Amino acid sequence: MMTLCDMAVDVLTTADGRDKTAKSRDYAAQWFAAREAGAPLEIGTATPPLRPSRPDAPELLDPRDVPKRKPGSPQGRIALLHAVAHIELNAVDLHWDIIPRFTHVRMPMGFYDDWVKAADEESKHFNLMCDCVEEMGSFYGALPAHAGMWRAAEDTVDDFMGRLAVVPMVLEARGLDVTPGMIEIFRKADATSAVAALETIYAEEVGHVAYGSKWFHFLCGRHEEDPKDAFHTLVRRYFKGALKPPFNEEKRAEAGLPPDFYWPLTETG
Numbered sequence: 001m002m003t004l005c006d007m008a009v010d011v012l013t014t015a016d017g018r019d020k021t022a023k024s025r026d027y028a029a030q031w032f033a034a035r036e037a038g039a040p041l042e043i044g045t046a047t048p049p050l051r052p053s054r055p056d057a058p059e060l061l062d063p064r065d066v067p068k069r070k071p072g073s074p075q076g077r078i079a080l081l082h083a084v085a086h087i088e089l090n091a092v093d094l095h096w097d098i099i100p101r102f103t104h105v106r107m108p109m110g111f112y113d114d115w116v117k118a119a120d121e122e123s124k125h126f127n128l129m130c131d132c133v134e135e136m137g138s139f140y141g142a143l144p145a146h147a148g149m150w151r152a153a154e155d156t157v158d159d160f161m162g163r164l165a166v167v168p169m170v171l172e173a174r175g176l177d178v179t180p181g182m183i184e185i186f187r188k189a190d191a192t193s194a195v196a197a198l199e200t201i202y203a204e205e206v207g208h209v210a211y212g213s214k215w216f217h218f219l220c221g222r223h224e225e226d227p228k229d230a231f232h233t234l235v236r237r238y239f240k241g242a243l244k245p246p247f248n249e250e251k252r253a254e255a256g257l258p259p260d261f262y263w264p265l266t267e268t269g
């Protein structure tokens, strides 16, 4: 019988995107079926790789070398969805990574439920983006992609609260800020399936930010730390540069991120 950590490492060490997400969805279904049957799978322990396996394509480039996208053209819209697919695949690995990475910290079962659900949703998002890109005559891997995506995971490899602060509460929260504008681009282009896919992503990402905020606050409570001060310290330590407004204040609030968490981080220092 595989433990949850074995499952996580199997997903992380699977290179192909469609294979990775198929395993991810299958393991999530197994996890929740066992939970519902009242016989949860063991969490176990396992050593996740420092970097997850990734397909040979897309070629990963320094962000400065990734060609700029012009969303006014079909090619630009393909590039935009290709970039989102790449972010989603990275997110699948990020959510599975947090499970075996920090098993030395005792956490309630609800913590594992949340990240398995988030990983399952990211897997669905990757597949939705691949389907859209394929519908437009291309495929994931056809264009170069951003090389720096795993950086946040490596920087917080031994800091659990730092991981929660930077990944769900900064990076995924940023997704809430930019997705409405993206949906508009595809709505104007009458790209119905891309609009529907991005709306699914937008709705579900609120939950991922909320999981981050929930467990960050939980750990602050355990250590009697002030959550806002701890968040500011950790983001300044692990996230290079300032946060960029405009912020989606309404969705951030829905996800448990009040303005006094992120506004002070718009200035470096």
Ligand SMILES: [Fe+2]
Residues within 6 Å of the ligand: 088, 091, 121, 122, 125, 201, 205
């Ligand atoms: Fe996602």
Ligand SMILES: [Fe+2]
Residues within 6 Å of the ligand: 091, 118, 122, 172, 205, 208
């Ligand atoms: Fe997410």
